[in-house]
Amino acid sequence: MIQVEHLTKVYGTTVALRDVSFSAASGEILGLLGPNGAGKTTTMRILAGYLPATSGTASIAGYEVHTDPMAVRQRIGYLPENPPLYTEMTVAGYLHFVARIKGVSAGDRPQRVEYALKSCGLWDRQQTIIRKLSKGYRQRVGIAQAIVHDPPAIILDEPTVGLDPRQIIEVRNLIKNLAGQHTVILSTHILAEVSMTCDRAVIINKGEVAGIGQLDELLQRLSGSYTYDLELVGDRPQIASLLQRLSNLQQITWDNSPPQGRQQLRVSSPAEIGADLASLLVQNGVQLFEMRRSRANLEEVFLKLTTDEPTAEPSNELEAADA
Numbered sequence: 200m201i202q203v204e205h206l207t208k209v210y211g212t213t214v215a216l217r218d219v220s221f222s223a224a225s226g227e228i229l230g231l232l233g234p235n236g237a238g239k240t241t242t243m244r245i246l247a248g249y250l251p252a253t254s255g256t257a258s259i260a261g262y263e264v265h266t267d268p269m270a271v272r273q274r275i276g277y278l279p280e281n282p283p284l285y286t287e288m289t290v291a292g293y294l295h296f297v298a299r300i301k302g303v304s305a306g307d308r309p310q311r312v313e314y315a316l317k318s319c320g321l322w323d324r325q326q327t328i329i330r331k332l333s334k335g336y337r338q339r340v341g342i343a344q345a346i347v348h349d350p351p352a353i354i355l356d357e358p359t360v361g362l363d364p365r366q367i368i369e370v371r372n373l374i375k376n377l378a379g380q381h382t383v384i385l386s387t388h389i390l391a392e393v394s395m396t397c398d399r400a401v402i403i404n405k406g407e408v409a410g411i412g413q414l415d416e417l418l419q420r421l422s423g424s425y426t427y428d429l430e431l432v433g434d435r436p437q438i439a440s441l442l443q444r445l446s447n448l449q450q451i452t453w454d455n456s457p458p459q460g461r462q463q464l465r466v467s468s469p470a471e472i473g474a475d476l477a478s479l480l481v482q483n484g485v486q487l488f489e490m491r492r493s494r495a496n497l498e499e500v501f502l503k504l505t506t507d508e509p510t511a512e513p514s515n516e517l518e519a520a521d522a
């Protein structure tokens with residue numbers, strides 16, 4: 200439904216996007232996740248046909264944004280960071296106006312406006328002057344104007360920024376309800392927004408794609424390690440030498456004050472080694488009391504990926520530290 204290929208955008212001497220490619224399938228919610236200045240707004244403006252790319256292509260439902268901008272605008276709903284609402288109009292009046300300029304026929308307009316009002320929880324506010332609405336309700340009007348012409352694709356730039364926690368939940372639910380019938384791309388710098396709302400994420404940093412996929416798997420993969428916490432009974436040197444038989448072992452860290460008579464340790468690996476690890480221990484007579492795969496802290500991995508710090512290569516050294 201949405202296809203972005205090798206998109207590059209240069210503003211003067213600033214390269215805002217460099218060779219960005221991704222796609223969104225019909226009915227999916229795709230998150231564009233990245234810190235401030237990553238290039239999210241630039242990507243969305245190009246997709247919405249408001250900004251030409253320096254090179255590369257983007258298409259919506261088969262129409263290329265550069266060569267077919269009018270066809271694209273009819274098929275896309277766009278919520279910019281600051282939607283240009285006509286604040287002296289009523290909610291319904293404004294939506295009728297937008298439907299008209301987006302080419303919805305006079306006969307279809309009442310039904311389309313009703314759909315947008317109801318989908319966005321604005322039915323009871325349709326006669327309210329936009330100026331009198333709270334920030335959360337204005338954001339709903341912004342989303343309603345993006346869907347009033349029933350576009351197959353919806354592009355939302357930071358849809359929950361500036362909202363209070365309750366409004367954030369409401370807007371996220373609203374977005375989730377749009378999926379299925381519409382393909383949604385939303386941008387955010389908030390990791391939780393993607394994990395709560397989106398099916399997949401594109402992580403973008405300094406204008407480049409750092410990874411694409413289902414968020415926790417993606418971050419787990421990018422973090423480069425799997426970690427297992429173990430509690431067992433056994434002799435430390437014997438266990439350390441057993442563990443060295445594992446082909447993908449990265450690091451062993453021992454807890455120096457384990458419960459009486461037991462050992463506690465953390466084993467990490469660049470690969471999923473849980474099954475091999477458990478059978479190795481049990482088959483060699485080690486009494487295993489607990490084994491837990493701890494997921495990487497997503498927030499930390501995301502920060503690591505998107506800060507200036509060079510990402511450390513995982514060490515292959517075996518650190519069988521003795522107490």
Ligand SMILES: Nc1ncnc2c1ncn2[C@@H]1O[C@H](COP(=O)(O)OP(=O)(O)OP(=O)(O)O)[C@@H](O)[C@H]1O
Nearest residue numbers: 210213215233234235236237238239240241242388
């Ligand atoms: N009109 C412009 N002229 C020059 N540089 C620009 C312009 N618009 C954006 N940039 C630069 O391009 C880069 C990407 O900006 P963009 O607004 O796309 O990022 P973003 O991820 O949306 O960030 P934010 O969340 O802060 O809006 C930044 O370095 C920004 O300073």
